[in-house]
Amino acid sequence: MTATATAPTAPSRAAARPGPGGPVRGHLGDTFALAGRHLTHLRRSPGRLVLVTMNPLVMLIAVGYLFRGSMHIPGGVAYEDFIMAGIAIQVGLTGVGPTAIGVALDLRHGLVDRFRSLPISPSSVLLGRTLSDLVVGAVSLTAVSLVGLGVGWRPHEGVLRTAAGFGVLLAFVYVMTWVGILLGTTQRNIEAIDGTGALVLVILSFLSNAYVPVSGLPGWLRPVAEWNPVTSVVTTCRRLWGNDPGVAASGGFPAHHPGLVTAVTLTALLLAAVWGGVRGFRRAGGH
Amino acid sequence: MAASDTAILAEGLGKSYRSHTALHGIDLAVPAGTVLGVLGPNGAGKTTTVRILATLVRPTGGRAIVAGYDVVREGREVRRRIGLAGQYAAVDELLTGRENLVLLARLLRFGRRGAARRAAELLDRFELTEAADRPAGTYSGGMRRRLDLATCVIGDPEVLFLDEPTTGLDPASRNVLWDVVRDLAAGGVTILLTTQYLEEADQLADRVAVIDAGRVIAEGTPDSLKRQVGSDRLEVTVAGPEDLADAVAALAVLGGPAPVTDEAARRVSVQLGPDGLDDLARAAQALRDKGVPTVDIDLRKPTLDDVFFDLTGTNAKQPPQDPAEPVPVAEERPARAARAAREESLTVVEEPLVPVVEEALVPAAEGGPVRAVEEAPAPAAEAEPPAVAGPQSLTVTKEESQ
Numbered sequence: 001m002t003a004t005a006t007a008p009t010a011p012s013r014a015a016a017r018p019g020p021g022g023p024v025r026g027h028l029g030d031t032f033a034l035a036g037r038h039l040t041h042l043r044r045s046p047g048r049l050v051l052v053t054m055n056p057l058v059m060l061i062a063v064g065y066l067f068r069g070s071m072h073i074p075g076g077v078a079y080e081d082f083i084m085a086g087i088a089i090q091v092g093l094t095g096v097g098p099t100a101i102g103v104a105l106d107l108r109h110g111l112v113d114r115f116r117s118l119p120i121s122p123s124s125v126l127l128g129r130t131l132s133d134l135v136v137g138a139v140s141l142t143a144v145s146l147v148g149l150g151v152g153w154r155p156h157e158g159v160l161r162t163a164a165g166f167g168v169l170l171a172f173v174y175v176m177t178w179v180g181i182l183l184g185t186t187q188r189n190i191e192a193i194d195g196t197g198a199l200v201l202v203i204l205s206f207l208s209n210a211y212v213p214v215s216g217l218p219g220w221l222r223p224v225a226e227w228n229p230v231t232s233v234v235t236t237c238r239r240l241w242g243n244d245p246g247v248a249a250s251g252g253f254p255a256h257h258p259g260l261v262t263a264v265t266l267t268a269l270l271l272a273a274v275w276g277g278v279r280g281f282r283r284a285g286g287h
Numbered sequence: 288m289a290a291s292d293t294a295i296l297a298e299g300l301g302k303s304y305r306s307h308t309a310l311h312g313i314d315l316a317v318p319a320g321t322v323l324g325v326l327g328p329n330g331a332g333k334t335t336t337v338r339i340l341a342t343l344v345r346p347t348g349g350r351a352i353v354a355g356y357d358v359v360r361e362g363r364e365v366r367r368r369i370g371l372a373g374q375y376a377a378v379d380e381l382l383t384g385r386e387n388l389v390l391l392a393r394l395l396r397f398g399r400r401g402a403a404r405r406a407a408e409l410l411d412r413f414e415l416t417e418a419a420d421r422p423a424g425t426y427s428g429g430m431r432r433r434l435d436l437a438t439c440v441i442g443d444p445e446v447l448f449l450d451e452p453t454t455g456l457d458p459a460s461r462n463v464l465w466d467v468v469r470d471l472a473a474g475g476v477t478i479l480l481t482t483q484y485l486e487e488a489d490q491l492a493d494r495v496a497v498i499d500a501g502r503v504i505a506e507g508t509p510d511s512l513k514r515q516v517g518s519d520r521l522e523v524t525v526a527g528p529e530d531l532a533d534a535v536a537a538l539a540v541l542g543g544p545a546p547v548t549d550e551a552a553r554r555v556s557v558q559l560g561p562d563g564l565d566d567l568a569r570a571a572q573a574l575r576d577k578g579v580p581t582v583d584i585d586l587r588k589p590t591l592d593d594v595f596f597d598l599t600g601t602n603a604k605q606p607p608q609d610p611a612e613p614v615p616v617a618e619e620r621p622a623r624a625a626r627a628a629r630e631e632s633l634t635v636v637e638e639p640l641v642p643v644v645e646e647a648l649v650p651a652a653e654g655g656p657v658r659a660v661e662e663a664p665a666p667a668a669e670a671e672p673p674a675v676a677g678p679q680s681l682t683v684t685k686e687e688s689q
Contacts, residue, residue, distance in 0.1 A: 029393070030394055031395070033390055033393040036390070036391075040381065040382055041379075041381045044381045044382075044422065045381060063682075110373040110375040110376075110377035111376060111378075113338075113371065113373050114371065114373070114377040114391075114438065114439075116342075116343055116393065117342065117366055117370075118391070119366040119367040120394050194343050227550060285328065
């Protein structure tokens with residue numbers, strides 16, 4: 001123990017444990033310990049993992065398998081190939097609601113008060129949750145891609161680019177967990193959160209190129225769909241996997257520069273959600 | 288520095304929200320190693336006070352020093368030295384008792400092995416070893432509270448905040464929890480606990496602060512507080528209205544404050560002296576001698592309601608307001624008042640007299656625990672009609688469920 005100089009009036013625990021390895025390692029340790037808490041939850045009550053995985057799987061079976069005969073994608077791309085990135089994105093979107101509900105429940109049950117009364121950084125409480133949610137996302141992405149391979153999806157651009165596509169998806173999942181935290185800290189009513197989460201899922205996925213090319217949408221909705229961050233993430237993945245029908249099917253600036261638009265929109269979304277989520281978290285305790 | 292002997296110091300602590308003011312300037316000073324009970328009804332500001340002192344809420348006025356550090360400017364240092372048990376047992380229901388403790392111990396930087404050891408220690412000390420590996424969601428209310436308490440003492444805090452630690456517990460679990468709190472206090476931890484129960488404050492606290500409507504309205508030892516309220520009350524229910532006068536006459540032998548008659552309930556109540564058993568025997572004898580047909584004889588402990596009536600009610604009858612009203616209790620009983628003065632004094636905060644009473648009665652009218660009969664004659668008359676004079680006339684309509 002490095003015996004740091006302590007005030008004579010405070011002889012007890014503060015002096016006893018200065019924390020191993022300095023503030024950064026301490027902070028990481030807190031974050032991992034808290035992430036571990038959520039992973040234990042998953043083991044005990046795997047409902048969340050099942051929900052986050054089942055939803056995209058059902059869409060994959062329903063749209064990608066049952067409807068594939070009537071779906072014709074310009075550019076000669078197989079519908080199984082086209083749909084995969086659109087399905088994978090659901091993993092991130094489906095997680096928003098459960099993340100938000102988890103945050104709101106912790107706030108309601110006083111656990112957050114307990115954590116906030118400890119000498120730890122409040123950010124590790126939120127970071128711990130996003131880390132464990134990222135693990136959930138990775139597990140269900142794996143499940144979804146395996147089923148995708150089963151119904152005929154194939155990446156055509158080699159291992160590295162395929163992995164890069166999953167990297168983009170994980171980044172999207174992570175940003176979405178922060179959106180969930182923002183929702184959970186600002187809207188504390190569980191039913192309202194549930195509804196909002198479902199709305200986010202439906203609007204963001206249907207107003208995009210996830211299931212059909214943007215060119216297949218009504219004209220006035222196309223600009224919205226083109227600039228929907230989901231569209232550029234999906235396009236980026238398709239390009240990386242060799243599943244993209246080409247610019248003709250989407251159009252606009254985002255279609256020409258999907259990588260750039262993805263990077264910019266996700267970063268902006270992340271910053272806004274982190275700012276709002278941390279603020280909401282502080283507020284929730286009454287400042 | 289005063290910090291070494293005063294573990295908790297609050298000066299003029301205020302908290303205003305956009306629409307209302309929760310605290311109107313709370314002053315508290317808790318010497319290190321003692322237990323302060325903060326007594327008050329729902330909405331009095333107990334929880335807000337605790338949350339400010341535990342650095343969860345920023346005050347909008349005044350300042351507070353906990354364990355030698357300012358709660359606003361040095362929150363982190365404060366958090367290293369405190370434990371907080373909120374109103375809800377903040378345990379993670381999906382984790383086992385042991386996992387709850389290990390998680391918190393790791394957050395307090397005990398390290399992996401140290402955390403496991405500390406968890407085992409505390410499980411043993413709080414008699415949870417048997418249930419240690421069951422999810423906390425399966426625990427009974429008492430076990431949850433014990434686990435909750437165990438988690439807040441993991442880091443050996445100097446100061447412990449317990450917000451209504453036994454609310455909602457059955458008497459057996461409550462007693463177990465009291466023992467735990469006594470143990471902690473004996474170990475030298477400074478404890479601030481809030482409660483709605485006078486008995487709890489009496490059992491655990493060295494000193495008691497009564498707060499109402501965001502102000503400290505009285506502060507002193509539990510004994511001085513109870514002296515202020517008075518001792519046990521004897522309630523005699525007679526067979527018919529015509530027997531009331533006899534009962535009053537019989538009970539007058541006690542020589543204390545005049546017995547109070549409640550005609551509708553055919554009940555006469557009288558305050559017993561400090562040597563209650565003697566008075567009880569004399570009262571029973573007198574009733575028998577006079578041949579008063581009694582239906583029921585009840586001995587009732589003073590409750591928080593009584594404390595409230597006494598404090599706010601006494602204040603309400605200060606001379607400037609209505610000189611015709613009877614004098615306050617303490618002056619009616621010079622002997623007791625003198626003794627109270629000799630021993631540790633009870634400070635009744637004089638300044639906010641009028642506002643306290645007014646504000647205290649507003650929530651009461653909405654069904655709060657305190658109901659001043661004089662203020663609401665019509666609706667109260669059926670259940671508990673107004674009795675006659677003095678602070679004792681404020682009939683307490685709600686029995687403390689203990």
